[in-house]
Amino acid sequence: MNQLSDFTDGVFLIDFEFRPENGREGNTPEPVCLVVKEFLSGVTSRYWKDDIHSRSSAPFSVGRKALCVAYYSSAEMDCFLKLGWQLPENVLDLYVEFRCLTNGTSPQNGANLLGALLYFGLPTISAQHKDAMRDLTLRGGPWSQQEQLDLLDYCETDVSALELLLPAMLPTLDLPRALMRGRYMKAVSHMQATGTPIDTQMQLEIATYWDQIQDALIEEIDASYGVFEGRTFKTKNWADYLQKEGIAWPRLATGRLELTDDTFKQMARIYPKVAPIRELRSALSEMRLSNITVGDDGRNRCLLSPFASKTGRNQPSNSRFIYGPSVWLRGLIKPPKGFCLVYVDYSQQEFGIAAALSGDEKMMEAYRSGDPYLAFAIQAGAVPQGATKQSHKVEREQFKACVLAVQYGMGEISLAQRINQPVARARQLLALHRQTYRTFWAWSDATQDEAILNGKLWTTFGWEIRVKGQVNARSLRNFPMQGNGAEMLRIACIFLTEAGIRVCAPVHDAVLIELPLVGLDEGIAKAQGLMRQASGAVLGDFELGSDAKIVCYPDRYMDERGQVMWDTVMRLIQKIKDQ
DNA sequence: TCTATATCACCC
DNA sequence: AAACGGGTGATATAGA
Numbered sequence A: 001m002n003q004l005s006d007f008t009d010g011v012f013l014i015d016f017e018f019r020p021e022n023g024r025e026g027n028t029p030e031p032v033c034l035v036v037k038e039f040l041s042g043v044t045s046r047y048w049k050d051d052i053h054s055r056s057s058a059p060f061s062v063g064r065k066a067l068c069v070a071y072y073s074s075a076e077m078d079c080f081l082k083l084g085w086q087l088p089e090n091v092l093d094l095y096v097e098f099r100c101l102t103n104g105t106s107p108q109n110g111a112n113l114l115g116a117l118l119y120f121g122l123p124t125i126s127a128q129h130k131d132a133m134r135d136l137t138l139r140g141g142p143w144s145q146q147e148q149l150d151l152l153d154y155c156e157t158d159v160s161a162l163e164l165l166l167p168a169m170l171p172t173l174d175l176p177r178a179l180m181r182g183r184y185m186k187a188v189s190h191m192q193a194t195g196t197p198i199d200t201q202m203q204l205e206i207a208t209y210w211d212q213i214q215d216a217l218i219e220e221i222d223a224s225y226g227v228f229e230g231r232t233f234k235t236k237n238w239a240d241y242l243q244k245e246g247i248a249w250p251r252l253a254t255g256r257l258e259l260t261d262d263t264f265k266q267m268a269r270i271y272p273k274v275a276p277i278r279e280l281r282s283a284l285s286e287m288r289l290s291n292i293t294v295g296d297d298g299r300n301r302c303l304l305s306p307f308a309s310k311t312g313r314n315q316p317s318n319s320r321f322i323y324g325p326s327v328w329l330r331g332l333i334k335p336p337k338g339f340c341l342v343y344v345d346y347s348q349q350e351f352g353i354a355a356a357l358s359g360d361e362k363m364m365e366a367y368r369s370g371d372p373y374l375a376f377a378i379q380a381g382a383v384p385q386g387a388t389k390q391s392h393k394v395e396r397e398q399f400k401a402c403v404l405a406v407q408y409g410m411g412e413i414s415l416a417q418r419i420n421q422p423v424a425r426a427r428q429l430l431a432l433h434r435q436t437y438r439t440f441w442a443w444s445d446a447t448q449d450e451a452i453l454n455g456k457l458w459t460t461f462g463w464e465i466r467v468k469g470q471v472n473a474r475s476l477r478n479f480p481m482q483g484n485g486a487e488m489l490r491i492a493c494i495f496l497t498e499a500g501i502r503v504c505a506p507v508h509d510a511v512l513i514e515l516p517l518v519g520l521d522e523g524i525a526k527a528q529g530l531m532r533q534a535s536g537a538v539l540g541d542f543e544l545g546s547d548a549k550i551v552c553y554p555d556r557y558m559d560e561r562g563q564v565m566w567d568t569v570m571r572l573i574q575k576i577k578d579q
Numbered sequence B: 001t002c003t004a005t006a007t008c009a010c011c012c
Numbered sequence C: 001a002a003a004c005g006g007g008t009g010a011t012a013t014a015g016a
Helices: A049-053 A073-083 A094-102 A113-119 A127-139 A145-172 A175-194 A200-222 A235-245 A261-270 A272-285 A327-332 A349-358 A361-368 A372-379 A393-408 A412-419 A423-436 A438-454 A473-498 A520-539 A560-578
Strands: A010-020 A029-038 A044-048 A066-070 A091-093 A339-346 A456-458 A464-466 A502-506 A510-516 A546-552
Touching (some): A066 A073, A066 A145, A073 A091, A073 A175, A091 A094, A094 A145, A175 A502, A200 A272, A200 A327, A200 A560, A261 A272, A327 A560, A339 A520, A349 A393, A361 A372, A372 A393, A372 A423, A393 A412, A412 A423, A423 A438, A438 A473, A473 A520
Parallel strands (some): A010 A066
Antiparallel strands (some): A029 A044, A339 A510
């Protein structure tokens, strides 16, 4: 399937209008209308609500020899799933392809349908009319005869737009790879439909006492400082306190007090009495407002925003997505009765990718050892052959920090600060990395040169970024690791969802899946096998392992980094209730 | 008093 | 110019 004429059963341009069920965010969509146009024949079909809800399958071919074309197809696929229709075998998403085509160039009018049309000099309807029609859809029914006509007409204009956009974009497309990205959009839709199960009772409880919890936190600590007014930390009051205590505090270039947690951390070392305020500020910052969107069935759903970032990662809203806010809130994640949740994440994904793509044998050997950080320390001759995680804890931590630093292009000063060591030590660690992994560094240098000379970089399956003007060399060097990591997870999500495994959400290098308690071990093994296979697809012969964290009903999910805060919140809720 | 910007913290 | 990659977004303060 390399050209449109290969699709002998038709090329179908489609668009749905829809709104969340009951108008509530977090619910799956309720399709309102559908327009389908066959590209070669020009035959157009319009379907209002009942016409689609009464059907058990799509009103056009979705088989191997047909192509379904849409703009932001996960939305269309959401409607398919809601209607119980079999998803199209082949999906071409012009949004995804437009993102890929223009990635790194920030097109003038954005990457929505209007932006893409303008980019190619094609005619468009007005943004105002688009907004008006979207609002009319979101308003919910019943819709008058005239409104129904208006919505169908509008829906048809989007399909007509696809009819112009497809031939304009066709010469730029790598169709097999585009279809693979379309396959991911189907997986996205499956994940958006599944969502993450939430303990809604506890969510309500926490929301109810949210303000009072903050008040209680402040009351417990700020009494002896008096820097808070209500729930806000006042810089002025902090300045007064510092003056009174005779503490010289770091300032920003602008003259304002530097109020990062890191500054608080460093100052707390010198002046222990500022430590409690630091604790309080960090606890409060973990309690920033969030708006986790939960459907009527108690599952967190939101747009996953696939291909939104330059490296091709998903970029869901941090406030709507349960994996966005501070990790303690993940305690709200709870499997339904009879099920287990498994968080499966790739082990040291970026290190493994760097090893495989650069072809650095020592790096690959370190990855295969199962503990790349310790292996690096051994290879560098910094610890003896038989060293273990327990016997050389400090060294391992430093070599780990060094590995992560290299992945982000961190310099010696930042690394030194990170590991709380002299700059000379950081310099030494970075030098050891360069000496130990020479092949990796040559590849990394070449990546940067290539990006600047050719003006672009790409992943194994063709997600591209264009490089223009001044560029951040660290971004260029990082792109293959993060971009291929994103690609790997996309393929994993395709494999998992197509195998019928319920994927609640993707989390950059991890997925949360929901498995029945019965047959749990087999389910996990299957999922991990598919993830391994996905890594091999991106990295050739080299495969990455994964770690699985299991939570079974009636336990709740708990990230160990969030345990203390979770306990604090629970304690304060109890305290408030007891009053 | 409202809005824009700067700053900061969270996630992987 | 900064020197930690990719993000979202809340919040405090400056400015209109």
